[in-house]
Amino acid sequence: MAWVRATRDSFLWCMSVMYLFAFSSFYVQIPGLLGDNGILPARVIELEEVNSFADFFRGKPTLLRLMPYLGLSTEKGMEFLCLAGIVLSFLCMIVKYFMNSIEYFFLWLLYLSLYQVGQTFFYFQWDILLLEAGFLCILIAPLSINLVIWETARYHHHDNITLFLVKWLLFRLMFASGVVKLTSMCPTWWGLTALDYHFESQCIPTPLSWYAHHLPSWLLHLGVTATFLIEIVIPFLFFAPIKHLRRFAFYSQLLLQIGIILTGNYNFFNLLTITLCVSLLDDDFFQKRKARHSKKKVLWYRVTDWVLTAAAYGYIIYILVKYFGLSFGPDYTTLKTKITFTKSEFTDWLAKVVPYTIIIGAISLGIEVLVSLIRCWQTEKGFFRKLSSSFGVCLMAGVASCMFVISLVPYTVLDVKSNTNLKPEIKSWYRTLDHLHLTSSYGLFRVMTGVGGRPEVIIEGSKDMKTWKEYQFLYKPGNVTERPVFVAPHQPRLDWQMWFAALGNYQHNPWLLTFCYRLLTGQPEVLELIRHNPFSHAPPKYLRAKLYHYHYTSPKQMSVRYSEVDWWARENITEYLPILVENDQGLNEWLLENGIFQPIKAVPSNLLAKLLTQIRQYIGQPDGFTFIMSIFSTGLTINFISKYFA
Template sequence: MNPILIYDGRCGFCVIWVDYWRQLTGERVAYAPSQEAGWRYPEISPDEFKRSVWLIDADGKRASGAEAVFRLMAHLPGKSWPLWLYEHVPAVALVSELCYRFIAQHRSFFYRVTRLLPQITGLIGERGILPENQYLDAVRSEYGGRPYWLFPTLAWLSPGDALLHGMAWAGIALAGMLVVGILPMASVIGLYVLYLSVDTIGQAFFSFQWDALLLEAGFAATLVTPFGLWPAFHKPTSRIGICVLRFLVFRLMLESGMVKLLSGDPTWRGLTALNFHYETQPLPTPIAWYAHHLSAPFQKLCVIGVFAVELAVPFLFLMPRRLRITGAWITIVFQLLIALTGNYTFFNLLAIVLCISLFDDQYLQGLLRIRGFERSRGPAPRRWRWVTIPVGVVLIGLGLLQLLTMLGIPRTIPEPVSSINFQAETFHIINRYGLFAVMTTSRPEIIIEGSEDGQEWKAYEFKFKPGDVNRSLPWVAPYQPRLDWQMWFAALSSYQDAPWFSNLAVRLLEGSPDVLGLLQKNPFPDKPPRFIRAVVYDYHFSDSPTRRSTGALWTRRYLGSYFPAVNLRQ
């Protein structure tokens, strides 16, 4: 009889980790929710099952909390050392149980965080789709030595899953410190370094504009973040830092509008882009189906509104106080409307946060009705102005250069400026923005299938991207399922243009638990299939009569093969 782990089946945090552990341990450990199996162990109360997981060994020995987790890990090859430390090193058991209790009491917060950890290992871990250790080996082979300045990442220290998880948990700790105001400057710098490290090795899965925006905003935030162990946040803030943040949101919005015109895309110029957008965007929300069926004249009016918000409103950010605040609110409402119809991860939320820099303390005091809220008076401390002013001027200058180069001005950039700009782009201190420069007018969807005999094929189901035409549209932002997103981009070209896709097929043939954890449904739970292939369908939103009669949100038409059938021998 195998040991059994009993957990609270109503706890999303627990379910995610149990799914992950189940894939690692296989049949060596059984799993059951307490709502189904708890009655077998009347000596353990329902409240105890809610507070922690319980591991029941074959001999009846029971363990809960951190000890249960460590005993579970001991069933994995090379993972028995945490249990040894728990049992033999003083204070390890006490600290482990305190940490477990804290996490259990705050599981709603950690639920969101733990969704990212298995995603990291599945994407760029040792058994992931694009292993970061192999990537760094290739970089070292290509450039020689350790090109830290070209590929800035802490992963050079010790590539592997342990460091990936360590960076993720360090980020959680620093974010918590920043929220409560402990060592805010050190926390902001640390978060920037950690995210830059993951972004550098994330390859295709961390190539999104909002990743770059988060890094640029994080670096700019160092200019307005106070020093000290627990500083008072009403102290004067660097004015140049505020200007940098305002110019960042100005560039973000203006460049997003400029690329739509400069691309020459006929749907934007013909005001028909929104006739396609809601249906063809990567991850539509439930509201997108209704937005897609709005009348064509209204869609054209909305496109005009998009151009107004992205090309005209940003100039209000540079105007006096009332106009600046008006521009901020127009942009915030615009971002909320985007978020209602599309799952764009943390992008809309980040853009809204940047818009807060357009307000001043007096306006925020009245808006939030905070008593005792002190307005900052005077300039920032002189001892830091010699740092913040030059850095801020350089950032604004580089941002202005990005705007001008989009217009082809200047045609050549002096070498010193070009070198500084290149290094700033490498560290994502400065970036170029502009989503949906060219509107996609169709929606090809890749369906990955496996087979035991090469004749009967079963489809893998992703967690959020369209597959089953009857499955409801998700609300998933600000979380980003990065594999689902890349599947959308891969469908717009061939698998040869997405080299990671072949690696995904290999991992599915190997039955990699880390990669399978990225999927919703594995049609081969007992052992991996012998063959993997991918086909492509053309998806469209269903019309109202079809949805009423069948419940289907999508209709689809088979287009052909995307990836030929392969096995591990090929």
């Protein structure tokens, strides 16, 4: 088994970049989202005072509870934590010495602190995925201590054990994402027609999604089949003993994620998933080293490799033909697919396979521990070094085992029986640590939305209730002539929540009332989050919202949706939000109950607060994508220069 030193360093570097994207993206949105005059002010969340170290980890652990000791308000505290995260992740990106467990602990703690007060704007799976992967970085990264006469080792024999936890996280993410599409009983997934609607109905599409939407139906149906294959079947190859099979699994996942990146803006999520896929590789991939074996071993290895690889590929083809009905069309220029198993058969299969996946994961972890112990006694010189290295392996094996066992609680949500069979002690451990978000359940695109048309909430303002003008958001569809944009890895969290709001009603999205109130009062911080304010001189007196259904225009001239200039065609469906005025009694009562009118506590301005204000004034309100990429490109340039002149 090859070493994973370059693999570990590559994973940690990529995680530094993910943190950089996340902190940078959120920093430009703090005032309008969670600031004192934002949509959901974080100041209304009551944070208990910290009087001891133990108090910090009771309830919601967030460094914002310490901000009063620094003389900072909640808003300034969030900016301070965000800037600290940007600086620290940037240093981890450009300086290898900073890639150690201490720095990654603080990065995880900083993001957890912001997550705890993020409210509905942080309720996304990629946020909890970043927290779980970020915590694993603490275990994976070396504990670098450099004293005059002693220095800790940069690499350890247990590195492959900690990287296994990343591989297990990747398996849970992909397998669950595929399974929930079928357990949801969504007819579009079962009918393999989900991609007929996905490119049009996703949150923030890219320009390429328009072209993908108009691909032939048979190709889109084949794409759904490939998605099931990549998310449900191929993840089992993550634990394959053959290197080529793991690389095949890596490239398969990479293909899926790149396809999603090109056709949809899912911020840093797909890049984070690719980062997790690095755990499927080893140093031979990065350093192109040839394995040194005797001729007999090379021949034996090659034969075994060929047999197992052929068997794996053959079984995948068998699944495509038997369970997805893969066949040629009448003219042999198309491929037809259809699900040939029933819903009850899939449920029975899932109940059988989930326990086996746990067994496979446990065996794989045991093999990693055994390999690490063998390496300790084969490569280390001196009995003391062998013994100390073995102790480190055993210690990390215990930690990894605990993480593995705890992760079974959210993972077995896929199968009720498997979850019921877990020991009560395991569930108790999970509940005790749940507030730290060390492990979570996943499952993306459970149900396909926008089957009858992409729902969009359009907010309009007026001064006389006769002429209504639309507010245009930064990235979500509004103006039918505007071309979709590439915005990832930036996440415009307001645009995302507007997409979720369109899927329900305003009663289930109460934050929307605060947003409308901020528009009625012309709050500058909130207006920075949208593209066009039609009332630049004075805010409107009246506000309303309508629900539209959007469809991509058609390239076919005979279609009713054909257009040479428009990207979208839309139809007015119904009223979404009744007319609001600033002094509306019901609105004001709701705002009062939720603390929006709560007086902002005056905090004496100190040197740190003034510095944060100057930084905000200097940066201004840049475009999120531009801000992120400027910092990232700077880091890449420094990396290139340092390696070139090294």
